[in-house]
Amino acid sequence: MxxxxxxxxxxxxxxxxxxxxxxxxxxxxxxxxxxxxxxxxKSFGKYDVVRPWAxxxxxxxxxxxxxxxxxxxxxxxxxxxxxxxKDTYQIECxxxxxxxxxxxxxxxxxxxxxxxxxxxxxxxxHDMIISNGAYPSPLNYCGFPKSICTSVNNVxxxxxxxxxxxxxxxxxxxxxxxxxxxxxxxxxxxxxxxEVDEEGKRLIAxxxxxxxxxxxxxxxxxxxxxxxxxxxxIANKHNFNVIPxxxxxxxxxxxxxxxxxxxxxNDYSGKMKAGMTFTIEPVLSQGMTQIEILNDGWTACTVDxxxxxxxxxxxxxxxxxCEILTL
Numbered sequence: 001m002x003x004x005x006x007x008x009x010x011x012x013x014x015x016x017x018x019x020x021x022x023x024x025x026x027x028x029x030x031x032x033x034x035x036x037x038x039x040x041x042k043s044f045g046k047y048d049v050v051r052p053w054a055x056x057x058x059x060x061x062x063x064x065x066x067x068x069x070x071x072x073x074x075x076x077x078x079x080x081x082x083x084x085x086k087d088t089y090q091i092e093c094x095x096x097x098x099x100x101x102x103x104x105x106x107x108x109x110x111x112x113x114x115x116x117x118x119x120x121x122x123x124x125x126h127d128m129i130i131s132n133g134a135y136p137s138p139l140n141y142c143g144f145p146k147s148i149c150t151s152v153n154n155v156x157x158x159x160x161x162x163x164x165x166x167x168x169x170x171x172x173x174x175x176x177x178x179x180x181x182x183x184x185x186x187x188x189x190x191x192x193x194x195e196v197d198e199e200g201k202r203l204i205a206x207x208x209x210x211x212x213x214x215x216x217x218x219x220x221x222x223x224x225x226x227x228x229x230x231x232x233x234i235a236n237k238h239n240f241n242v243i244p245x246x247x248x249x250x251x252x253x254x255x256x257x258x259x260x261x262x263x264x265x266n267d268y269s270g271k272m273k274a275g276m277t278f279t280i281e282p283v284l285s286q287g288m289t290q291i292e293i294l295n296d297g298w299t300a301c302t303v304d305x306x307x308x309x310x311x312x313x314x315x316x317x318x319x320x321x322c323e324i325l326t327l
Contacts, residue, residue: 044286045199046169049305050152052296053164056119058145059126067135068179068255074143079257083250085275090183090252091316094277097134097178097185098314098325104128105176105187105326112191114168118150121174122161129178137177137184137255144298149175149188151300156283156291156308157246158298168194171204173310177255184255186279187326188312199286200307206238207284207309214263214280218272218315218322224259225268231282232265240284243291243308246300248279251314272317277325281312 061067070076086094104125111124126147129136136147144160151159152172159173166172175188190204210231217226232242248261259270263282287306294301302308316323 043199044306045197047153047197047200047307048167048170049154050164051301052160052294052299053162055145055160055162055296058139059123059147061130061135061139065130065133065135066179066182068137068141068184070142071135071140074140076141076255079250079254081258083258083270083273083276083278084252085273086252086277086316087275091275091277093181093183094185094252094314094316094325097180097183098187099185100129100132100134100180101176101178101185101187101314102326104132104178105174105189108174108176108189109191112166112172112174112193114194115165117163117165118152118159118161118172119163121150122146122148125174125176129176132178133180135179137179137186138175141255149173151175151308151310153307154302154305155299156243156285156302157300157310160296160298166193169196169200170194171196171200171307171309173308175310175312179255182253184251184253185326186251186255186312186314188281188310190309190311202238203240203284203286203307203309206235206240207282207311210234210263210282210284211280211311211313214282215313215315215322215324218280218317220272220274220317220319222272223268224261224270224272225266227280228262228264228266228268231263235282235284240286241289243283243285243289243302245291246281246283246310248281248312250276250278252277274317274319276317277314279312279314281310283308283310 170193177186214227244264250257287304290303
């Protein structure tokens with residue numbers, strides 16, 4: 001989970017070939033409440049085009065729960081500029097935080113149904129996280145007002161849970177990150193609300209295939225660029241596009257750090273080494289790759305109202321290959 005500002009800063013620090021990514025982000029003044037606008041583009045399917053609804057106040061976290069530096073200030077500490085090689089103790093800490101994030105994400109499916117609001121979903125997940133002695137990592141990160149991200153239909157990423165009831169046929173990404181014993185664990189998955197049309201199901205299936213295929217090639221001495229090359233090849237083969245501005249990231253005691261994991265085709269020269277932990281989290285679009293960041297500074301929508309799907313795991317590079325920490 002990264003703000004558009006953080007994404008662009010990360011992109012600037014990478015190779016010049018990624019300057020084109022800036023062109024995919026546009027600002028918009030349209031942060032009103034638009035309700036139940038149907039998209040009848042036959043190639044995209046039939047679904048509600050969503051815009052933000054009302055957002056409730058930020059939830060509290062008990063003082064006894066260890067909290068990251070930004071929990072009060074909203075300003076995160078800088079992550080490492082070079083990729084961290086974790087020792088045995090650090091890896092074990094990562095396993096605990098990632099296991100909890102994954103466990104909580106798996107509870108979401110039983111909650112989601114038509115009529116529930118994403119705000120209600122946020123409250124329930126927030127309670128699960130703090131009841132396990134952890135802090136919901138997104139909360140107050142650069143001012144983000146909620147404990148999870150919920151991105152519905154044409155919202156590509158960083159959707160803020162709000163008062164909109166989920167509708168039959170919606171697809172949504174739920175992004176859960178927890179801060180446990182000083183380490184972050186990060187994962188997300190796609191969910192279907194009631195009966196989803198075939199194009200929506202196909203979008204989700206291909207996005208999951210992209211993530212699975214990218215993870216399968218991860219091993220010591222593999223180039224990071226192989227991740228984006230594999231993902232874009234599979235996405236394009238199925239007539240979907242990768243939204244390039246959203247990147248995976250290193251993770252540990254910090255929420256975001258090196259390396260930047262690009263999901264589009266690239267020639268980034270860095271190589272994987274045993275002990276590295278990072279996220280892979282591609283966003284695929286049915287249509288164009290351009291997005292707009294709404295006035296809340298977070299909600300990223302496709303400019304053509306096409307649906308998107310995103311899935312995410314945190315992975316560890318081992319001596320012989322790769323371990324998915326958030327299974």
